[in-house]
Amino acid sequence: MAMRIRIDLPQDEIPTQWYNILPDLPEELPPPQDPTGKSLELLKEVLPSKVLELEFAKERYVKIPDEVLERYLQVGRPTPIIRAKRLEEYLGNNIKIYLKMESYTYTGSHKINSALAHVYYAKLDNAKFVTTETGAGQWGSSVALASALFRMKAHIFMVRTSYYAKPYRKYMMQMYGAEVHPSPSDLTEFGRQLLAKDPNHPGSLGIAISDAVEYAHENGGKYVVGSVVNSDIMFKTIAGMEAKKQMELIGEDPDYIIGVVGGGSNYAALAYPFLGDELRSGKVRRKYIASGSSEVPKMTKGVYKYDYPDTAKLLPMLKMYTIGSDFVPPPVYAGGLRYHGVAPTLSLLMSKGIVQARDYSQEESFKWAKLFSELEGYIPAPETSHVLPILAEIAEEAKKSGERKTVLVSFSGHGLLDLGNYASVLFKE
Numbered sequence: 001m002a003m004r005i006r007i008d009l010p011q012d013e014i015p016t017q018w019y020n021i022l023p024d025l026p027e028e029l030p031p032p033q034d035p036t037g038k039s040l041e042l043l044k045e046v047l048p049s050k051v052l053e054l055e056f057a058k059e060r061y062v063k064i065p066d067e068v069l070e071r072y073l074q075v076g077r078p079t080p081i082i083r084a085k086r087l088e089e090y091l092g093n094n095i096k097i098y099l100k101m102e103s104y105t106y107t108g109s110h111k112i113n114s115a116l117a118h119v120y121y122a123k124l125d126n127a128k129f130v131t132t133e134t135g136a137g138q139w140g141s142s143v144a145l146a147s148a149l150f151r152m153k154a155h156i157f158m159v160r161t162s163y164y165a166k167p168y169r170k171y172m173m174q175m176y177g178a179e180v181h182p183s184p185s186d187l188t189e190f191g192r193q194l195l196a197k198d199p200n201h202p203g204s205l206g207i208a209i210s211d212a213v214e215y216a217h218e219n220g221g222k223y224v225v226g227s228v229v230n231s232d233i234m235f236k237t238i239a240g241m242e243a244k245k246q247m248e249l250i251g252e253d254p255d256y257i258i259g260v261v262g263g264g265s266n267y268a269a270l271a272y273p274f275l276g277d278e279l280r281s282g283k284v285r286r287k288y289i290a291s292g293s294s295e296v297p298k299m300t301k302g303v304y305k306y307d308y309p310d311t312a313k314l315l316p317m318l319k320m321y322t323i324g325s326d327f328v329p330p331p332v333y334a335g336g337l338r339y340h341g342v343a344p345t346l347s348l349l350m351s352k353g354i355v356q357a358r359d360y361s362q363e364e365s366f367k368w369a370k371l372f373s374e375l376e377g378y379i380p381a382p383e384t385s386h387v388l389p390i391l392a393e394i395a396e397e398a399k400k401s402g403e404r405k406t407v408l409v410s411f412s413g414h415g416l417l418d419l420g421n422y423a424s425v426l427f428k429e
Helices: 039-046 049-055 066-074 085-090 112-124 138-149 160-165 167-175 189-197 205-219 230-236 238-249 265-281 344-351 362-376 388-401 419-426
Strands: 017-019 061-063 081-083 095-101 130-134 154-159 179-183 256-260 287-293 303-307 318-322 355-360 405-411
Touching (some): 039 205, 081 238, 112 230, 138 167, 154 160, 154 205, 160 167, 160 179, 179 205, 230 238, 256 265, 265 344, 318 344
Parallel strands (some): 130 154, 256 287
């Protein structure tokens, strides 16, 4: 019998609950701080009410609404796990590599998992429209699709660098009916202030968040947050809940769980359902490693402290690893990794040494993306490429120990709309 390369979970076995890590953290999560006295009130106005309620939920498992579950099935869930056999051979057959292929969703990434929940809850509040920020466009396209599926209007504020570097993501959002605005935006007071100082301001995710929050607040919409906060991570844990069932189907138990971090939701969504079991047992056996961009080194050079999640400082301060809310990242093509901070829950786990961090340069990661494409035939998103160098490190450790290790990877997105960005780095004439 041929080796099993693809592990599918039947649609009728899709998990029906999200996992909430808050009850299982090693200590209580530091609460948000509101030095202005206005930020928490703003959140109550702009966030969907159920999302704000779930942000502080104590329940370990939360039922997925039927309306969201139905649309999960529509957009390609459950996603498969693929074994990267050719990459294993290239690395000396010292590790087994399983990829949780979030790139198989309709929008090509893990982002749709929480976008559907956020927009559903906004619709329950009778919102006129939803707003959000996007860097690479993966989150924006997911909110655009979720809005279309729930018959809502969406306004997407896209980091200006990506708005011009990734036009196909913009077109994708527009195909779903969304209005896409470059950020800093002239639709907001904060955006106009920045553009007055620098008409060619490259933008950042922190600025785009500020634009989206202000526009929602001033025009009667609801803001949907794409990463960092616990509710968003919880909605995305459908991926990790599926993966647990899939690994059980083949009798595998990962020794390592790895993934990239922009704000933290991609990695946490896969890792937390596994990690929660270990935290409750009192012993963490697996190694959890998150990777990011060395051009935006919040995990390896950031400081664990209270900071604002947005540049305009409209939102409450969160305790997280950060390189500063005013940090303007260089225009690297992995737009989803250009955020200045790390999710508070993930930051807490990093501070306790439970989750390790790595950063890799764009050039190194893109070389790995090309190698992976040649070996496995699948082109990863620029963001996803930053997880690949970890595999060489793990393979070397396994070789030295003489024990073959099993690695589960969050394969967060495909790079089919990023070929021009790859070309500008890898195929310079």
